[in-house]
Amino acid sequence: xxxxxxxxxxxxxxxxxxxxxxxxxxxxxxxxxxxxxxxxxxxxxxxxxxxxxxxxxxxxxxxxxxxxxxxxxxxxxxxxxxxxxxxxxxxxxxxxxxxxxxxxxxxxxxxxxxxxxxxxxxxxxxxxxxxxxxxxxxxxxxxxxxxxxxxxxxxxxxxxxxxxxxxxxxxxxxxxxxxxxxxxxxxxxxxxxxxxxxxxxxxxxxxxxxxxxxxxxxxxxxxxxxxxxxxxxxxxxxxxxxxxxxxxxxxxxxxxxxxxxxxxxxxxxxxxxxxxxxxxxxxxxxxxxxxxxxxxxxxxxxxxxxxxxxxxx
Amino acid sequence: xxxxxxxxxxxxxxxxxxxxxxxxxxxxxxxxxxxxxxxxxxxxxxxxxxxxxxxxxxxxxxxxxxxxxxxxxxxxxxxxxxxxxxxxxxxxxxxxxxxxxxxxxxxxxxxxxxxxxxxxxxxxxxxxxxxxxxxxxxxxxxxxxxxxxxxxxxxxxxxxxxxxxxxxxxxxxxxxxxxxxxxxxxxxxxxxxxxxxxxxxxxxxxxxxxxxxxxxxxxxxxxxxxxxxxxxxxxxxxxxxxxxxxxxxxxxxxxxxxxxxxxxxxxxxxxxxxxxxxxxxxxxxxxxxxxxxxxxxxxxxxxxxxxxxxxxxxxxxxxxxxxxxxxxxxxxxxxxxxxxxxxxxxxxxxxxxxxxxxxxxxxxxxxxxxxxxxxxxxxxxxxxxxxxxxxxxxxxxxxxxxxxxxxxxxxxxxxxxxxxxxxxxxxxxxxxxxxxxxxxxxxxxxxxxxxxxxxxxxxxxxxxxxxxxxxxxxxxxxxxxxxxxxxxxxxxxxxxxxxxxxxxxxxxxxxxxxxxxxxxxxxxxxxxxxxxxxxxxxxxxxxxxxxxxxxxxxxxxxxxxxxxxxxxxxxxxxxxxxxxxxxxxxxxxxxxxxxxxxxxxxxxxxxxxxxxxxxxxxxxxxxxxxxxxxxxxxxxxxxxxxxxxxxxxxxxxxxxxxxxxxxxxxxxxxx
Numbered sequence: 003x004x005x006x007x008x009x010x011x012x013x014x015x016x017x018x019x020x021x022x023x024x025x026x027x028x029x030x031x032x033x034x035x036x037x038x039x040x041x042x043x044x045x046x047x048x049x050x051x052x053x054x055x056x057x058x059x060x061x062x063x064x065x066x067x068x069x070x071x072x073x074x075x076x077x078x079x080x081x082x083x084x085x086x087x088x089x090x091x092x093x094x095x096x097x098x099x100x101x102x103x104x105x106x107x108x109x110x111x112x113x114x115x116x117x118x119x120x121x122x123x124x125x126x127x128x129x130x131x132x133x134x135x136x137x138x139x140x141x142x143x144x145x146x147x148x149x150x151x152x153x154x155x156x157x158x159x160x161x162x163x164x165x166x167x168x169x170x171x172x173x174x175x176x177x178x179x180x181x182x183x184x185x186x187x188x189x190x191x192x193x194x195x196x197x198x199x200x201x202x203x204x205x206x207x208x209x210x211x212x213x214x215x216x217x218x219x220x221x222x223x224x225x226x227x228x229x230x231x232x233x234x235x236x237x238x239x240x241x242x243x244x245x246x247x248x249x250x251x252x253x254x255x256x257x258x259x260x261x262x263x264x265x266x267x268x269x270x271x272x273x274x275x276x277x278x279x280x281x282x283x284x285x286x287x288x289x290x291x292x293x294x295x296x297x298x299x300x301x302x303x304x305x306x307x308x309x310x311x312x313x314x315x
Numbered sequence: 316x317x318x319x320x321x322x323x324x325x326x327x328x329x330x331x332x333x334x335x336x337x338x339x340x341x342x343x344x345x346x347x348x349x350x351x352x353x354x355x356x357x358x359x360x361x362x363x364x365x366x367x368x369x370x371x372x373x374x375x376x377x378x379x380x381x382x383x384x385x386x387x388x389x390x391x392x393x394x395x396x397x398x399x400x401x402x403x404x405x406x407x408x409x410x411x412x413x414x415x416x417x418x419x420x421x422x423x424x425x426x427x428x429x430x431x432x433x434x435x436x437x438x439x440x441x442x443x444x445x446x447x448x449x450x451x452x453x454x455x456x457x458x459x460x461x462x463x464x465x466x467x468x469x470x471x472x473x474x475x476x477x478x479x480x481x482x483x484x485x486x487x488x489x490x491x492x493x494x495x496x497x498x499x500x501x502x503x504x505x506x507x508x509x510x511x512x513x514x515x516x517x518x519x520x521x522x523x524x525x526x527x528x529x530x531x532x533x534x535x536x537x538x539x540x541x542x543x544x545x546x547x548x549x550x551x552x553x554x555x556x557x558x559x560x561x562x563x564x565x566x567x568x569x570x571x572x573x574x575x576x577x578x579x580x581x582x583x584x585x586x587x588x589x590x591x592x593x594x595x596x597x598x599x600x601x602x603x604x605x606x607x608x609x610x611x612x613x614x615x616x617x618x619x620x621x622x623x624x625x626x627x628x629x630x631x632x633x634x635x636x637x638x639x640x641x642x643x644x645x646x647x648x649x650x651x652x653x654x655x656x657x658x659x660x661x662x663x664x665x666x667x668x669x670x671x672x673x674x675x676x677x678x679x680x681x682x683x684x685x686x687x688x689x690x691x692x693x694x695x696x697x698x699x700x701x702x703x704x705x706x707x708x709x710x711x712x713x714x715x716x717x718x719x720x721x722x723x724x725x726x727x728x729x730x731x732x733x734x735x736x737x738x739x740x741x742x743x744x745x746x747x748x749x750x751x752x753x754x755x756x757x758x759x760x761x762x763x764x765x766x767x768x769x770x771x772x773x774x775x776x777x778x779x780x781x782x783x784x785x786x787x788x789x790x791x792x793x794x795x796x797x798x799x800x801x802x803x804x805x806x807x808x809x810x811x812x813x814x815x816x817x818x819x820x821x822x823x824x825x826x827x828x829x830x831x832x833x834x835x836x837x838x839x840x841x842x843x844x845x846x847x848x849x850x851x852x853x854x855x856x857x858x859x860x861x862x863x864x865x866x867x868x869x870x871x872x873x874x875x876x877x878x879x880x881x882x883x884x885x886x887x888x889x890x891x892x893x894x895x896x897x898x899x900x901x902x903x904x905x906x907x908x909x910x911x912x913x914x915x916x917x918x919x920x921x922x923x924x925x926x927x928x929x930x931x932x933x934x935x936x937x938x939x940x941x942x943x944x945x946x947x948x949x950x951x952x953x954x955x956x957x958x959x960x961x962x963x964x965x966x967x968x969x970x971x972x973x974x975x976x977x978x979x980x981x982x983x984x985x986x
Contacts, residue, residue, distance in 0.1 A: 074861070148750035
């Protein structure tokens with residue numbers, strides 16, 4: 003097996019995702035601000051924040067062990083490694099040979115496990131609260147996520163994202179109503195997994211409503227920078243996944259410069275469209291009480307199951 | 316090297332253990348040394364058979380006067396289970412040499428050591444038994460040895476009760492097995508397995524009845540809901556290394572029966588059998604993990620998690636049976652491979668977790684999660700190994716739990732693609748349940764590891780905990796290494812399963828699933844593939860990036876106290892295990908049916924409580940709604956029969972006379 007091409011592709015793709023991810027956060031913040039008649043942060047804000055945090059002196063709790071140090075690093079590594087498992091600009095994932103959807107979901111679960119465990123390490127009650135809530139929501143979201151992904155995978159006859167995307171590109175979009183249901187179901191899950199309103203509020207530090215923020219409350223400086231950056235990459239990754247599954251039009255099928263340029267433009271455009279959708283959801287909804295989240299997730303599960311049923315029965 | 320050799324070594328070890336009973340230390344070393352030697356022999360035999368795919372058989376014991384012959388046959392399926400047994404039994408025995416010194420009183424050491432070998436020898440005989448007599452003898456020996464081990468601390472009431480419950484349930488199960496084997500033997504006039512389990516002995520309703528009896532009999536041992544109630548009582552009662560054996564070896568014996576007899580011994584399975592397996596497997600998996608989540612006793616938690624994993628194994632075995640019923644041999648192969656791989660993976664990580672729990676319980680003197688805390692500082696190695704086990708059982712990639720769950724997902728998705736309508740909808744539903752189970756297991760083990768090993772110690776004993784001796788750490792290291800090795804190179808397992816698959820009727824060899832050697836593929840249509848070792852490379856490189864990014868050259872690390880929300884941060888302000896699982900308890904309250912009592916004691920004003928007492932409990936659904944009525948009914952019948960027990964000798968003589976007359980009349984009537 004020739005490893006040179008996949009490795010170069012993986013390095014380039016993950017570097018690009020890493021570089022662009024902070025921009026996505028700022029885009030959503032800016033759009034949200036505009037909708038609320040505010041100016042919003044400047045475009046470079048995401049990078050400035052990370053640079054500031056990375057430049058600070060590392061501060062850690064006296065009670066923390068090596069788990070606390072490992073948490074953000076594994077979380078970051080998992081998000082970064084996961085970017086090599088999805089097709090972005092080309093209709094192939096750089097590390098397609100490593101695995102498909104299940105490995106992608108597993109890798110993200112690895113990051114979540116590491117961060118939730120590390121949150122318990124400082125002894126702060128917030129860490130425990132955040133970890134408990136984050137694992138709860140993740141557990142509820144998992145079946146809906148899997149069922150939604152299975153619908154696409156079964157339609158394409160493969161669980162490998164590269165094969166799946168190439169299949170959709172080759173045969174053209176099916177315009178089957180099940181796609182709409184599956185998309186709606188997965189969109190809800192993406193909202194839940196990325197900690198957006200109505201499931202979690204990324205802007206809050208109010209004690210009783212935090213989920214993800216409570217989990218990382220004790221982190222500071224470079225450690226916090228890794229968590230923030232990885233969360234941004236994860237969000238970009240989830241939106242790219244939706245793009246791959248439901249609107250792969252324009253994705254590059256060859257390495258010709260024109261195709262690549264179209265691919266890049268199409269990817270940015272489609273992710274932007276989804277970012278607008280996320281913004282609108284955040285702006286027009288109120289945050290749900292924690293114990294209402296299961297209802298939202300059940301809707302998603304129901305949609306995914308309906309999609310599966312009308313597609314294959 | 317053969318099975319009789321292994322059994323002879325165990326017998327010798329048992330005899331010398333009892334002879335040396337006075338000298339506790341020698342007794343321990345002889346028992347465990349003999350056990351290790353015998354297990355190594357077992358593994359060697361098993362490896363040979365698994366590799367060649369050729370059965371090895373022979374005679375264990377031939378009693379000329381009665382004509383009773385104990386014969387054995389190491390079929391590739393038996394060999395797989397023997398391999399699992401041996402791989403776990405060796406580390407457990409090494410661990411026990413040091414652990415029993417602490418956990419078992421000198422007076423009981425000889426008994427426990429002898430029973431340890433008896434249990435392992437009996438399970439080995441169960442796996443290789445080639446006839447009904449051998450099988451039932453070994454099965455009963457296994458049950459009795461386990462019951463004695465569970466009752467090791469027989470001065471504790473809970474231990475006696477657990478052993479009693481286990482004995483009663485096991486014997487109801489064994490009763491079902493005896494009945495079913497008798498029917499089979501009556502049909503054929505033989506008691507040898509190749510004849511009885513050839514598949515064409517029974518048909519129609521009789522076959523369904525036999526299936527039900529065998530399922531009940533083996534299901535009790537496998538811990539399938541609703542036959543699981545003994546399991547969470549017996550596991551915590553036994554010493555921890557015995558609990559490891561129970562989860563890795565005893566439960567596995569029940570699963571072996573389900574494989575050998577229910578799935579492949581009664582002829583081609585029907586769709587309904589497969590669906591029954593799938594439904595009860597899914598039920599066990601989800602209920603097992605939900606109950607595990609709320610346990611505060613670390614060993615009960617692990618016991619419930621065993622129910623979950625047994626459920627997953629039965630679920631994918633059920634998928635295989637449905638596939639066989641529809642004649643889809645490739646799909647059945649994936650499902651059986653998933654099932655058998657999970658038997659191995661579960662034995663390895665659950666053995667590891669029980670050994671870790673044993674070390675922790677020994678150090679902290681309690682099984683309560685709420686009284687651990689901060690153990691990673693005191694016990695760095697145990698903590699590390701427990702973390703590996705926790706990650707493996709949570710199905711995270713790079714570890715072995717992920718590989719068999721990956722195969723299960725493949726089986727369920729391929730099942731959807733290749734079975735007729737309506738039946739096929741069961742498959743993605745089970746897939747969703749599998750996803751939920753895995754994610755809940757992750758939550759459960761974040762809780763188990765985090766609350767026990769991280770943050771501040773929650774009790775004085777935890778603050779003073781001592782790391783275990785090397786003899787207890789090395790076995791954990793071996794099992795942890797197995798978790799990682801099997802997780803990175805799953806193809807090794809699939810290649811080994813090749814011979815087992817060709818032995819089972821209707822399956823294609825699993826070697827096709829091993830792909831190009833790096834990972835696994837799911838045949839037949841290149842549906843998916845996975846190579847964990849490639850991800851390991853990517854993760855390693857990405858961690859390097861993370862470390863490099865966060866490194867601050869020349870700036871010293873500052874250590875500060877955790878913010879205590881304005882007060883002093885103590886163990887009392889930490890998040891507790893109960894609180895951690897509270898959201899899930901609320902969300903799944905329909906299943907848990909939690910009750911709680913809060914009692915506030917005040918002196919002057921209700922706003923200044925002196926003491927708050929809090930009691931929370933979840934309803935033991937099966938005990939209350941299934942077993943209570945059953946036990947009551949049995950007791951009522953027994954009460955009614957007391958009328959016969961008059962206590963008067965004359966009445967008893969009269970019964971004998973009446974019975975004699977009736978028998979004579981009946982016999983006279985028939986001739």
